[in-house]
Every structure is written in structure tokens, then in C-alpha cells.
Amino acid sequence: MSIRLHDIAKHFGRTQALEPVNLDIAEGELVGLLGPSGSGKTTLLRIIAGLETADAAADARILFGDRDVTHLHVRDRRIGFVFQHYALFRHMTVFDNVAFGLTVMPRKSRPTSGEIRSRVHRLLEMVKLEHMAHRYPAQLSGGQQQRVSLARALALRPDVLLLDEPFGALDAKVRQELRRWLRHLHDELNFTSLFVTHDQEEALELSDRVVVMSNGRIEQIDTPDQLYRHPINRFVFEFLGDVNHLEGRVRNGVLTCGDARLAVDFADGQEELLLRPHELELATSPSPEAQMPVTVTAISPVGAEVRVELEADWMGEPWLATVSHADYERLALTRGMRLYALPRRWHRFPAERSKQGKRRAATVS
Amino acid sequence: MQRIGDGVAVRRLLIGAAVVLAALFLLLPLVTIFAQAFARGIDVFWANVTNHYTLAAIQLTLLIAVLTIPVCLVFGVALAWLVTRFRFPGRRILQTLIDIPFAVSPVVAGLVYLLLYGRTGWLGAWLDTHDIQLMFAWPGILLVTIFVTCPFVARELIPLMQAQGSREEEAAVTLGAPGWTIFRRVTLPNIRWALLYGVILTNARAVGEFGAVSVVSGAIRGQTNTLPLHLEQLYQDYNTVGAFASASLLALIALLTLVAKAGLEWRAARREVRA
Numbered sequence: 093m094s095i096r097l098h099d100i101a102k103h104f105g106r107t108q109a110l111e112p113v114n115l116d117i118a119e120g121e122l123v124g125l126l127g128p129s130g131s132g133k134t135t136l137l138r139i140i141a142g143l144e145t146a147d148a149a150a151d152a153r154i155l156f157g158d159r160d161v162t163h164l165h166v167r168d169r170r171i172g173f174v175f176q177h178y179a180l181f182r183h184m185t186v187f188d189n190v191a192f193g194l195t196v197m198p199r200k201s202r203p204t205s206g207e208i209r210s211r212v213h214r215l216l217e218m219v220k221l222e223h224m225a226h227r228y229p230a231q232l233s234g235g236q237q238q239r240v241s242l243a244r245a246l247a248l249r250p251d252v253l254l255l256d257e258p259f260g261a262l263d264a265k266v267r268q269e270l271r272r273w274l275r276h277l278h279d280e281l282n283f284t285s286l287f288v289t290h291d292q293e294e295a296l297e298l299s300d301r302v303v304v305m306s307n308g309r310i311e312q313i314d315t316p317d318q319l320y321r322h323p324i325n326r327f328v329f330e331f332l333g334d335v336n337h338l339e340g341r342v343r344n345g346v347l348t349c350g351d352a353r354l355a356v357d358f359a360d361g362q363e364e365l366l367l368r369p370h371e372l373e374l375a376t377s378p379s380p381e382a383q384m385p386v387t388v389t390a391i392s393p394v395g396a397e398v399r400v401e402l403e404a405d406w407m408g409e410p411w412l413a414t415v416s417h418a419d420y421e422r423l424a425l426t427r428g429m430r431l432y433a434l435p436r437r438w439h440r441f442p443a444e445r446s447k448q449g450k451r452r453a454a455t456v457s
Numbered sequence: 458m459q460r461i462g463d464g465v466a467v468r469r470l471l472i473g474a475a476v477v478l479a480a481l482f483l484l485l486p487l488v489t490i491f492a493q494a495f496a497r498g499i500d501v502f503w504a505n506v507t508n509h510y511t512l513a514a515i516q517l518t519l520l521i522a523v524l525t526i527p528v529c530l531v532f533g534v535a536l537a538w539l540v541t542r543f544r545f546p547g548r549r550i551l552q553t554l555i556d557i558p559f560a561v562s563p564v565v566a567g568l569v570y571l572l573l574y575g576r577t578g579w580l581g582a583w584l585d586t587h588d589i590q591l592m593f594a595w596p597g598i599l600l601v602t603i604f605v606t607c608p609f610v611a612r613e614l615i616p617l618m619q620a621q622g623s624r625e626e627e628a629a630v631t632l633g634a635p636g637w638t639i640f641r642r643v644t645l646p647n648i649r650w651a652l653l654y655g656v657i658l659t660n661a662r663a664v665g666e667f668g669a670v671s672v673v674s675g676a677i678r679g680q681t682n683t684l685p686l687h688l689e690q691l692y693q694d695y696n697t698v699g700a701f702a703s704a705s706l707l708a709l710i711a712l713l714t715l716v717a718k719a720g721l722e723w724r725a726a727r728r729e730v731r732a
Contacts, residue, residue, distance in 0.1 A: 143627055166630050173631040179624035183646040193632035196642070241628075248633065 093251035093284055094119045098153040100146045102135050102308075109135045110308045112149075117286060117301075119157070122278050124295035125288045127305035128331070133288045134256055136305070140286065141173050141254050142166035156251055169252075172245030172283075176257040178237040180229040186240050187225040190215050193248045215243040218277070235266040242274075246281070253278075255287035259294065271298055292332050296320065304328050326441040329366060336367040336411040338438070350406025354435065355381040365438040372413040373434040374400065374423060384433040386411065391425055393417070400425060402433065490708050493701035505702040513679045514687035515706065517595060521683065522663040525602050529659045533610025534652070538644075540611075541618040542626070552615070555608050563605050567672025570601050593675035598683065601669040606662045610655035617651045650725050654718065661714045665707060 095117040102110035110132045117123050125133040138144040139154070143166055146152050154162045161169050180189050194208045203211065216222040219239040229237055238258060245253060258274070259267040275298055278285055289295050295302045296316040304311045304319065304327075312324040323329035340349030342363050347354045356363070378384070389410065390401035398420040402411040413433065415423075423431070495502050505511060540552055558566065574591045575581045584591060591597045625647065629639045645652075667685040674681040676690065684703055692700035 141631060143631070167633045167635065170633075171631060173628065175624055175628060177624065179628040181625055181628070181643055192629065192634070192642075196629075196632065196634040196638050244628075244632070 093157040093159075094155075095140065095252060095284060095286065096153070096155040097136075097140070098155075099149055099151050100136070100139055100154065101149060101152070102132070102139060102144065102146055108308055110139075110146075113310055115303065115310065115313070117284060119284055120282050121300045122275070122285045122298065123287075124299035124302045125286065125305060126290070126292060126295040126302050126331075128290060130307075131305040132308035133290075133303075133305045135308075137254055137256055137286060137288050140252075141171050142169050143173070170248070170250050172248065172250035172253040174238070174241050174245050174253070174255040174258050176260050178229070178234075178241045180237055180241055180244070182229050185226050185228060186216070186221060186232070187212055189229070189240055190243045190247055192244065211247065212243075215247055218246075219243045233266075234262050235270060238262065238270060242277075246283075250283065253283050253285040255285065257288050257290070260289070260291075267294070274298065296332070304331065306331070323439075326366070329439060329441070334369050334412050336369065336372070336413075337408060338365040338367060338435075339363070339408065350404075352384040352404065352406045353382070354384065358440075363440065365435075365440055367411075367435050367438050369399070369412040369414040370397075371435060371437040372411070373436055374413060374415060374419070374425075374431045375434055376423065376431060378432045379434050382432070382434050384435075386431055386433050388425055388427055388429045388431065391420075391427060393420070398425070402431075487708060490701055490704050493697060494705040496701075497698050501698055502702050502705075505696075505699040506706065508699070510679050510682065511687060511699070511703060514682045514684045514703070517598070517682065518664055518684040520595065521599055521602050522660055524599055525606055525663040526656055526659055528603050529607050529610050530652070530656060532607055533612075533614060533655060534648075536611045537614035537618055537648075540615055542623055555611050555615075558605050558608050563601075563666065563668030564672060566604055567601050567669035570597065570604070570669075570673055574600070592673050593677070593681060595681060597673040598670050598681065601673050602663050602666055605666055605669050606659045609658040609662065610652065613651045613655035613658070614648055617648060621647055650721055654721055657714055657717050657721070661711065664710050 095115070097113055097115040099112045099114065100110065101108070101112040113136060125137060127133045135144060139146045142161070142164065146154075146162075152162065153160065156169070181192065184192070190212045191208050194203055194211065197203075213222060213225070216225055219242060221236060221239055221243070224232060224236065224240075229240070232240065242258075255274075259270055262270065271294060287298070296319070299316060301313060301315055302319050303313045306327050312319060312328050314322075319328065320332055323332060329335065338347070338349060338352075338354070340347045340352070340354075340363060342348075342356060342358060342360050344360070345355060345357060347356045347363055347365070354365075356365075374386075384404070384406075386402040386404045386407075388400055389403045392399045396417075397414045398417060400413045400415060400420075402413060404411075411433070415425075423429075536551075536555065540548060571592055572578050573580050574584065574597065576585050576592070581592065591600065625643050626639050629643045634642070665685060666683075667689070670683055671686055671689075674683065674686060676682055676686050678687075678690070682690065684707055688700050688703040688707070691703060
């Protein structure tokens with residue numbers, strides 16, 4: 093079932109937690125709400141769930157498919173909600189937790205206890221916890237508790253599944269596992285899901301589309317690929333990954349910053365360029381386009397790549413470059429080595445944070 | 458490694474002091490009560506306990522306790538729910554107001570009720586014209602007892618419910634549970650031990666209350682005398698055995714309360730171990 097939001101805003105007292113938001117989520121989509129803390133993403137999710145009410149505005153609307161749920165109580169919205177800290181009923185067994193939603197249905201529509209039992213067991217099978225049915229939440233690990241809470245949320249076959257930082261409290265490995273498992277489950281059962289996260293990797297890996305938020309505003313809605321390649325503004329760009337800054341003055345097509353020089357093709361004036369770590373090449377000699385001497389200060393191999401920290405007098409903050417293991421060996425990188433950085437690509441956001449007018453982004457290769 | 462203050466001498470001194478103090482101030486008086494009550498034999502004790510006026514006092518005391526507890530229970534749960542689950546202007550003031558019965562002397566509370574509801578009081582005059590007597594009758598005793606005991610349940614629940622938060626209730630409501638079901642199946646099981654604990658404290662205080670009750674009861678023997686008031690009267694009449702017989706009944710109730718409380722705490726600890 094699709095979700096459509098129209099002009100949803102929220103104030104807490106005098107502070108605006110959410111500027112009027114419009115958002116369309118297609119049926120069967122898995123969408124991530126990504127933003128730093130305080131960006132309003134959880135508030136938005138809770139408003140969709142009905143746990144929070146949006147500011148009363150004449151045209152504020154929340155639609156699930158064709159169903160207008162704007163003024164519907166949470167319990168009538170038919171949503172599944174997964175909480176960051178699971179919120180399992182601590183005095184009930186795993187079985188009773190999952191069965192809860194079915195057992196509180198009005199007597200007329202409630203399934204028989206036999207049906208409930210078989211349905212709960214199917215759900216527990218799905219989350220691979222059938223052998224834990226009679227344990228209490230406190231006897232389970234974090235990952236297991238979150239799986240129970242997912243099974244509980246799915247027990248009523250909701251139209252919409254909402255997840256509030258579902259993996260935030262878990263360690264990295266379990267998080268990876270659950271992420272993949274949720275993606276799998278989503279594809280299999282084909283419900284519409286919306287999840288909140290502050291982890292860009294999680295958002296980019298899991299979502300069909302990502303909604304990037306900051307300061308109660310939606311900055312960009314796009315597929316992970318588009319988002320990474322064409323960030324609409326500086327905030328999105330910086331939030332989605334590590335960034336190196338290069339600030340200098342351009343004269344006659346050359347940007348100068350201390351003793352670093354880079355050939356560019358824009359007009360004279362002050363400029364700031366942003367560079368991703370993987371868009372930097374390291375070489376033993378400068379190129380005609382770039383003369384940027386750097387010193388290696390730290391090397392750490394992380395997974396498939398090697399992270400190299402660079403320093404130079406002309407930098408404000410140290411840079412980070414990621415190089416392949418092959419390059420690492422070819423260059424025989426050691427700490428204290430003096431090299432040259434060759435940017436392959438850079439980004440600039442000239443119309444910086446002007447709230448009025450269009451924010452323009454330019455990416456130069 | 459030895460911890461600071463963990464010397465053998467220090468330890469013995471402190472434990473010794475604690476034992477001596479406990480014996481002097483707790484155990485000795487308790488023993489005295491029973492010793493005095495049985496000083497002239499079981500028959501005299503029994504005669505005093507089954508005395509018409511004593512029985513009436515016991516009856517009234519139990520009636521007051523039985524009526525007070527449900528009122529305090531409902532009031533305490535409703536108040537704790539209100540204060541911990543909602544944000545509204547005046548919430549903090551309300552939380553402070555809960556403590557008023559603890560802060561004022563019970564005698565003062567009794568006097569205020571007397572002034573308000575007595576025959577010449579503001580509300581009392583109206584009640585009098587409608588032929589309703591609150592003061593110097595059991596309803597008045599009930600009123601002041603409720604006043605004195607009403608914070609216990611709320612005070613037990615508020616910190617617990619604050620710590621537990623409302624996440625489980627939110628989860629229940631997203632699963633479609635109606636309000637009453639949420640309270641019965643999610644909230645209540647989570648607070649039941651604190652609730653019972655609050656009830657035990659309420660009961661102890663309701664049974665033992667003297668100050669406020671003495672102002673509004675009028676202490677009419679066989680009619681408006683509660684056990685503590687009766688005890689005091691017997692003592693004033695130089696009926697020492699009778700006074701201590703009543704005292705032993707109150708002490709017995711106190712001991713039972715302590716046992717119940719310890720039992721609850723033991724259960725709670727065991728639950729934690731299991732969890």
C-alpha cells in the first residue's frame with residue numbers, strides 16, 4: 093500500500109521539528125529516512141504511525157493507498173511499528189509477544205486460539221526463533237529481541253511497516269545480518285516499509301530510495317546511486333561519506349592554496365572544492381594539472397581498501413585517501429612518505445545554503 | 458587488597474553498634490509489648506481482646522482500612538498514569554501537591570477537616586441542613602485516613618513508571634489494543650509489585666493512624682474509636698494490660714506487613730535473577 097504525505101509539519105512548543113513535508117512512497121517500496129539526530133526523521137515516522145499528531149493544518153493529509161488516515165487513531169491505521177529498543181512486553185514470553193496483536197482483536201474478528209497458535213509459530217519460524225517461543229525477552233540477545241519485535245509487528249499483516257532505527261542498538265555484525273534479512277523479508281512479503289536511520293551505509297545498502305533530512309526538512313529524495321553521484325547540496329554530499337576540503341583562490345584557470353596548485357576551469361575568485369577519498373590518486377610525482385605535495389601520516393588497511401591519512405601545510409584539516417591494495421603495494425606506502433595527490437574528480441556547491449532560490453550543484457570531472 | 462574502612466576492628470565496631478541499637482530501639486520495645494500484654498496471663502489478655510469495646514475498635518479499624526485501600530489504589534494509579542504518561546502545564550506542581558499529606562502534620566490535617574466539615578464549618582453547615590454527619594462519625598475518620606494515606610501508592614508507582622517509559626504501551630497501541638486492554642495486559646503486569654507494595658504501606662498507615670483520626674473521631678467508645686485511639690484511652694484509664702493487648706494487635710499487624718513486604722521483595726529479587 094502506498095504512503096502519501098501532504099504538508100505534514102510539526103511544532104514542539106515553539107520549536108519547529110518538521111517543516112511542511114510532502115512525500116510519496118510507492119507500494120512495495122523500501123524507503124530509508126536518513127539524517128543526523130534532531131533532523132526530524134523519527135518525528136516524521138511517528139506522525140505516519142499516528143504516535144504523534146502533526147500540526148493541525150487545513151491541507152495536511154496522510155494517505156495509505158486511497159485511505160485517508162490523517163485523523164485515524166494509531167490502533168486503526170493498520171501499521172506495524174518496530175522500535176529501536178524493541179519495546180517487547182517484558183512479562184510475556186516470546187510467543188505471547190507475537191500473539192498479542194491477534195489476541196486483542198475484537199472478539200468477532202479474532203482468530204480461534206488454534207489459528208493464533210499456528211500463525212504465531214509460522215511467524216517465529218520466519219524469524220528463526222521457533223525454539224525460543226517460551227523464553228522471556230530478557231533471556232534473548234539484542235538481535236533476537238529485534239526479530240521477535242519484527243514478528244510481532246508483522247503478525248497483523250500490516251499494510252505499512254515502520255521501523256525506528258531498527259538496528260541502532262545492535263553490534264556491527266548482527267546489524268549486517270539483520271539488514272540483509274530484512275531486505276529479503278521485504279522482497280518476499282512485499283509490504284511497504286519506511287525505516288529511520290542515521291547510518292548512511294545502512295540507508296544506502298537497504299533502501300530502494302533514501303530520504304535525506306536535516307533540520308526538519310527533506311533535503312533530497314533519490315535512489316542510493318543517484319544520491320551518491322548527484323547530491324543536491326553540500327549537506328547531502330557531506331552526510332553521505334567522508335569529505336576532503338580544498339579552499340583557494342582561482343586565477344587564470346589555476347586554483348592556488350599555499351604551495352598546492354590545481355588546474356580548474358571556472359572563473360576567477362575564491363573557491364571551495366570537496367573531494368571524496370576514493371577520488372584521490374597518490375603518485376610519486378606531480379602531474380601537469382595538479383601539484384599538490386602531501387605527507388603520509390597514517391595507514392590502515394580496512395577490508396578491500398587501504399585508508400591513508402595525508403597532511404600538508406596548505407590543508408586546513410588532514411585529508412583521507414582510499415587506495416587499492418595493489419596501489420598500496422606498488423607505491424610501497426610508509427608513514428612519513430612524501431607524495432603528490434592527484435584529484436580525479438571534485439565537487440562544488442556554489443550557491444551555498446541560500447534558503448531562497450534554487451540550490452544548484454555542480455560536479456566537474 | 459583491602460578496601461578503605463575494611464579493618465577488622467572497624468567492621469566489628471560498626472556491626473556491634475548496629476546490633477545494639479537495633480536491640481535497644483526495635484527489639485526490646487517489641488518484646489515489651491507482648492510481655493506486658495501477657496503479664497497477667499493468657500486469660501486476662503484474651504478477656505481484654507474480646508472485650509466489647511476492643512472488638513468494636515478492631516471492627517472500625519478494619520472497616521476504615523478496607524475502604525481506604527481501594528480509594529488510594531485507584532487514585533494512586535490514575536495519578537501516576539497522568540503524571541508519567543502525559544505532558545501538561547501544571548504537571549510539576551501536581552507532583553509536588555502529591556506530597557502535601559506527607560508534609561503536613563496529621564493533626565493539622567484533622568483540624569482542617571474539622572473546620573471544613575464540622576457543624577459550623579463552611580461545608581459542614583450545608584451538610585448539616587441535609588442531615589449528613591461526617592465529623593465524629595466513621596465517614597470523617599475515613600476521609601482523614603484517605604487524606605493521610607493517598608500518596609503511598611502514587612509515590613511507589615511514579616518513579617517506576619517513569620523508568621519504564623511508555624514504549625511498551627506504544628507498541629501495544631500500534632498492535633491495535635484498546636486503552637483498557639493496554640492497561641490490563643501491559644501496564645498492570647509491569648507495575649503490579651510496586652502496586653502491591655504501595656497497598657501494604659497504605660494499609661499499615663491506615664490501621665495505625667492516630668493524629669488526624671483523633672481530631673475528627675470524637676473517640677466515642679464502641680462507636681468511633683479506632684484501635685490506636687482505644688489503646689490510648691485504655692492507657693489513660695490505667696488499664697495497662699488492656700492497652701498492651703491492643704498494642705500487641707497493632708504490632709502483630711505491623712509484623713505481618715513486614716513479612717508481606719519482605720516476601721514481595723524476595724519475589725522481585727528472584728524475578729530479576731530469572732530474567
